[in-house]
Amino acid sequence: MTRTKNNWRIGVTAGAVATVLITTACSGAGGGGGAGSDGKGGSINVLMVANPQMTDIQDLTADTFTKETGIKVNFTVLPENELRDKVTQDVASKAGQYDLATVGAYETQLWQKNDWLHELSSYADADTEYDSADLLKPVAESLTGEDGKLYALPFYGESSFLMYRKDIFKEKNLKMPAKPTWNEVADLAAKLDGAEPGMKGICLRGLPGWGEMFAPLTTVVNTFGGTWFDKDWNAKVNSPEFTEAVNFYTKLIKEHGEAGAAQAGFTECLNALSQGKVAMWYDATSAAGSLEDEASSKVVGKIGYAYAPVNKTEYSGWLWSWNWAMPKTTKHADDAAKFALWATSKKYEQTVGEKLGWARVPNGKRASTYEIPEYKEASGDFGQLTLESIEHADPTNPGVQPRPTVGIQYVTIPEFADLGTKVSQSISGVLAGKGSVKDALDDGQKQAEEIAQEYK
Amino acid sequence: MSAQTTETPKSGTILNRRKKKSAQGEGDLAETGGFVWTTTAWVLTLIFFAPVAWMFLTSFHSEADAATNPPTLLAGFTLDNYSALFDRGVGPFLINSATASIVSTLLVLALAIPAAYALSIKPVEKWTDVMFFFLSTKFLPSIAALLPIYLLVQKIGGLDNIWILVVLYTAMNLPIAIWMLQSFLAEVPKEIMEAAEVDGAGTLRVIWSVIVPIITPGIAATSLICFIFSWNEFLLAKSLTAVAASTSPVFLVGFITSEGLFLAKLCAAATLVSLPVLIAGFAAQDKLVRGLSLGAVK
Numbered sequence: 069m070t071r072t073k074n075n076w077r078i079g080v081t082a083g084a085v086a087t088v089l090i091t092t093a094c095s096g097a098g099g100g101g102g103a104g105s106d107g108k109g110g111s112i113n114v115l116m117v118a119n120p121q122m123t124d125i126q127d128l129t130a131d132t133f134t135k136e137t138g139i140k141v142n143f144t145v146l147p148e149n150e151l152r153d154k155v156t157q158d159v160a161s162k163a164g165q166y167d168l169a170t171v172g173a174y175e176t177q178l179w180q181k182n183d184w185l186h187e188l189s190s191y192a193d194a195d196t197e198y199d200s201a202d203l204l205k206p207v208a209e210s211l212t213g214e215d216g217k218l219y220a221l222p223f224y225g226e227s228s229f230l231m232y233r234k235d236i237f238k239e240k241n242l243k244m245p246a247k248p249t250w251n252e253v254a255d256l257a258a259k260l261d262g263a264e265p266g267m268k269g270i271c272l273r274g275l276p277g278w279g280e281m282f283a284p285l286t287t288v289v290n291t292f293g294g295t296w297f298d299k300d301w302n303a304k305v306n307s308p309e310f311t312e313a314v315n316f317y318t319k320l321i322k323e324h325g326e327a328g329a330a331q332a333g334f335t336e337c338l339n340a341l342s343q344g345k346v347a348m349w350y351d352a353t354s355a356a357g358s359l360e361d362e363a364s365s366k367v368v369g370k371i372g373y374a375y376a377p378v379n380k381t382e383y384s385g386w387l388w389s390w391n392w393a394m395p396k397t398t399k400h401a402d403d404a405a406k407f408a409l410w411a412t413s414k415k416y417e418q419t420v421g422e423k424l425g426w427a428r429v430p431n432g433k434r435a436s437t438y439e440i441p442e443y444k445e446a447s448g449d450f451g452q453l454t455l456e457s458i459e460h461a462d463p464t465n466p467g468v469q470p471r472p473t474v475g476i477q478y479v480t481i482p483e484f485a486d487l488g489t490k491v492s493q494s495i496s497g498v499l500a501g502k503g504s505v506k507d508a509l510d511d512g513q514k515q516a517e518e519i520a521q522e523y524k
Numbered sequence: 525m526s527a528q529t530t531e532t533p534k535s536g537t538i539l540n541r542r543k544k545k546s547a548q549g550e551g552d553l554a555e556t557g558g559f560v561w562t563t564t565a566w567v568l569t570l571i572f573f574a575p576v577a578w579m580f581l582t583s584f585h586s587e588a589d590a591a592t593n594p595p596t597l598l599a600g601f602t603l604d605n606y607s608a609l610f611d612r613g614v615g616p617f618l619i620n621s622a623t624a625s626i627v628s629t630l631l632v633l634a635l636a637i638p639a640a641y642a643l644s645i646k647p648v649e650k651w652t653d654v655m656f657f658f659l660s661t662k663f664l665p666s667i668a669a670l671l672p673i674y675l676l677v678q679k680i681g682g683l684d685n686i687w688i689l690v691v692l693y694t695a696m697n698l699p700i701a702i703w704m705l706q707s708f709l710a711e712v713p714k715e716i717m718e719a720a721e722v723d724g725a726g727t728l729r730v731i732w733s734v735i736v737p738i739i740t741p742g743i744a745a746t747s748l749i750c751f752i753f754s755w756n757e758f759l760l761a762k763s764l765t766a767v768a769a770s771t772s773p774v775f776l777v778g779f780i781t782s783e784g785l786f787l788a789k790l791c792a793a794a795t796l797v798s799l800p801v802l803i804a805g806f807a808a809q810d811k812l813v814r815g816l817s818l819g820a821v822k
Contacts, residue, residue, distance in 0.1 A: 113767045118781040127611065142767040145612075145778030150762060157763065161674070163683055165766035279782070334782055339591040354783060364588045364785050 111140035112404045115154060116170040118145045119390065120358065121224050121430040124420060125411055132419055133410050139403045148279070155395065159184045164397035167404035171220060171393045172279075173210040177480045179393070180219035186394040189217040191405040198409055202434045206461050207389050210474070220391035221412040225432030226354040227376070227385035227457035228287060229450075232256075233347045234372040236263045247375045250288065250316065253348070257324035260347035269324030271346040272317065275333035276496040278478065278488025283386060284350055285495075286477040286488075287376060289313040290467035291384035296479050296487075296516060299470040301523045303516030305491065306509040314505050318498050330500040342367055350377065352388070353432065353457055356450035360427055373450045375457065380468055386477040387461035389433065417443075432458055472523065483519045490515060583792035590788035605792035614796065617775040620686050622800070624761075624771060625754035628693035632701045632750050633743065635694070640705035641731060645717065655706065658699040666696075666759050677764055686769040692760055697750040704749070708742030709735065744811035748804060755801055772797040 116122045122145070129141050144166070146154060155169045159179070171179070179185050192200045200208070200218070207225040211218050230253065232244055240263055245252060257269025273281045289295070294310035297303055304310060321329045326340050338355055340346045342365045349355070356373065359365050376385035392408040394401065410416055417429045417437055426446035431437050431454060438444065438455045447454070466476040473480040478488065494508030581597050582590045583606070589599035643651045673692070682688040712735055720734045736743070758773040765774065776797055779790040805812065 115766075118778055118784075118786065120781070120784040144767055144770065144774075146762075146774070147777055147780040148782055150777065154762070157674070158766075161678055163678055165684060335785065338785070342588065343592055352783070358784055363586070364591075366588065 110138070110400060110403050111142060112167040112400050112407060113142045113144065113165060114168045114404075114407070115144045115146065115151060115166045117148050117151055117390070120428070121354075121390070122170060124424055124428060124430075125223075125416075128419060128423060133407060137403075137406060137410075139406065141407060155179075159395045159397055162397050164395070164399055166395060167398040167400045168392050168394055168408055170223065170390050173207075173387070173389050173391070174475065174478050174480060174484075176211050176220040176391055176393055177213075177474070178482055180213045184396055185219045186396050186398065186401060187213070187215075187217040187219055188221055188394060188405060188408065191409060192218060192221065195409050197415070198413060199436075202414070202436050204433055204435060204455075204458055206387055206458055206463060207433050210387060210389065210463055211391055220393035221408045222389045222391045222433035223412055224354065224430035225387070225389035225458055226352045227387055227432070227454065227461050228284060228351060229353050229376050229385060229453055229457050230374045231341060231349045231351070231355065231359065232372050232374065233341075233344075233367065233370055235370045236260060236267075236347045237372070239263065244372060244374050248377045250291070250377045250379050253350075253377045254316075254320050254324070257320060257348060261324050263347055264344060266345060268326050268340075268346045270320065270348040270350070271326040271332065271337035271340045272321050272329070272350055273333050273337060274321055274325070274329035274496055274499045275331055275336070276489060276493040277333070278485050278492065280333045281492040281496060282488045283352075283388075283477045285314065285317055285492075287384045287386050287466075288317050288379075290476065291377075291379040291381045292316065293380045293468045295467050295469055295471060296484075297472050297520060299472050301472050301520040303513055303520050305512040305516045306506070311505065311509055314495060314509060318495065318505060321499055330496045341371075353385075353450065353454040356447075356454065357427055357431075360448070360450070371449070373453045375453070381466075383457075383460040383462075384466075385457040385461050387458065387463055388477070421446075481519070481523070483522075487512070487515050487519060579791045580795055582788055583795045585788050587785035587788045590791070591785050605789045606796070608789055609793055609796060612775075612778075614772075614775060614793070617770055617772045618797075618800075620689075620765075620769055621755055621772040621797075623686050624689040624693055625751050627690045628697065628754050629747050629750045631690070631694040632697045633747060635698060636701035636705050636746070637731070637736075637743070639698075639702045640709050641735070643702065644706045644709040645712070645714075645735070655703065658702050661699050670759065670763055673760070674763055683764060684766040684769045686765075688764060689757075689761060689769065689771070692764075693754040693757060696757070696760075697753055700753075701746050701750055704746045705739070705742060708739045708746075712738050741811040744808050748808055748812060751804065752801055 116126075126143050126145070129143075134140055151169065152175065155166065155171065155175075157163070158165050176185070189200075192198050203222060204225060207222050208218065211220045211222060213219050230244075230248060237244060237260075240259060242256060242259060244256070248256075253270065260267070260269040273284050275281055286296075289310050292309050292313035294307055294313050295304050296310075326332050326337065326346050328336070332340070334351060334355070337346070337349050337351055338358055341349045342359060344367065356371070359371050360368055362368050375383065378384045392411055394404050394408065398404050412433065414434065414436055417434070417440070420429045421440070421442055426440075426442045429437060429440075429443055429446075431443070431447070431451070435455075438447075438451060444451060461476060463474045463476050465471070471479075478484055491508060491512035494503060494511060495505065497503045498505055498508060578595070578597070582595070584601040584603070585596075585599050586602055586604070589596055592599070642648050643655060648654065677683055677688055716734055716738070717730055720730050725733065756773060757771070758777075761771040761774050762777075765771065776790070776793050779786045779793055
């Protein structure tokens, strides 16, 4: 009996060891990067977030870029916040572990001012096929330093727009204006509540975070006439316009918004609309690709798109891009630049279109993307509106008053990430029934005033 | 007399009946208590196991099905998420985790057994102070020590090197292992060691042939705990490794994204990464329970 038991345990242990060995062997065959060693034609280490467009490039690199150039690309994938910490740590300590990293427009500006990033204009200009002039102007400008040079190459860009269920609108005999106002959206949300069992009118981000809730909310603040700081660095967080915008946003969510709003970010709202739990969603234009992807969405072909809702401004969409930036500490600048140029080229878009499908092309950075017939067909209702939303985004003048920094849904100072996150935590509390908008913004005002002292 | 004689068996019968009744009552109570405890244990087990079961089931769903609310546990099953893990190259991460965990655990045992011997069987002077010192090394949160560790490792050129993690995990687990093994060793009857010494066994022979067999369950429990702590460690692995030495927890978080669906793939990765620890725990279950109770009983 004991022997049988022991044999059984030995068997289980052997099974465990075998599992590890088999998984190791399988993954070895799969390749794909991660913890790996250098290839023959040199290798680069790339740090990136796990957004769908990035995982696509991870899948395509070995058979395309590496095959052509012999440069092996080792990818490390981390969530956004961990990636920021890691790059900051790597560059600040001059460790030089990474040759490229995916960074947002916000970090690009901050880090190039810190002299952390290698300029990439010289590489782009030297490549005759690259066509820098084709890059969308607002996107390229948001990555350009004061010296006029690009400090990151855009991988994909996005603005924000309103997505809604065309079929539900038809059923309810409702019409979405091409350029809706926020009041019209609130009225529509009230009418759409309960259009299907359990369906809510609209989904808006309530998850705390400067890049979560405050991405859409700052655009609402902008169009309601508010701002975080005026051009002389006077904090305006509890101004009447800011307060009105936040009151409107929280009231709309509480009355007609998604269930569990205080924990709803991009992913949760994407799920809510994909699963038919809400009738409208105001968020990033890049969401359209997922909504129209049959593998992950149950509402393919049922979604209509409209400009970001406005109040006092003509347009109010945000501007964001994910970009490839090269830390100055890189030890393989030429190889890294080759990869960045390839990843942001017209040729790469063609590769994605042909191998993975045209709806998955990393869009929103090149004007020429919107002239490709296959892409035009695949992007249907949202392609042209994405392009127009990006073109109308004005990072230098996003509201009704001049601003101290360039940026629509953020203030381009290092302290903003902390400020935005803290204020959003209080507002998220309001959505969960704790505290008031006034208290949240009064606290935010105090923090903003302290920060402003540094810049006055 | 007759009354007495007739009364005695009567009272005896009554007493017996009472005894029987109370014994029966105790038995009933014990049975009811046993049933309640068993049910409670099962309910608690199911509550603790439910997230694991959910993770396992979700790992076989498509992203769209995994994202539904309320969850549809029996939606269509697919192996796509596991295939995606292998495409992303999970192997090197598992090898790194296994190297760091196994080697550091062996090192911990090699250092902790003699140390625990010197703190319990033949205690050194002020052994309680030494024990407190070991414990005090755990007072500081890892995050507080991260910056000096990072700078030191960078200075010696040890970034992205798995052997740095081996050293750090050894240092991290050594105090816990010494504390655990010290309590296990304190349970070893002195008479057995004295008998071995009388028979002419030296210190090493006593440790190897007498003490180690007795505390094997304790060593198994300590090893498993050190292995689990090392396998699951994230902060140091994330901060000190980049490409070549990354471990499975770092691989795991790479699936989290703020744009797009990731739950099914994350569950598949979590299932795969937790499998070696689960199997190791399962295989050592018997020794583990004995080991944990050996240290607990005083």
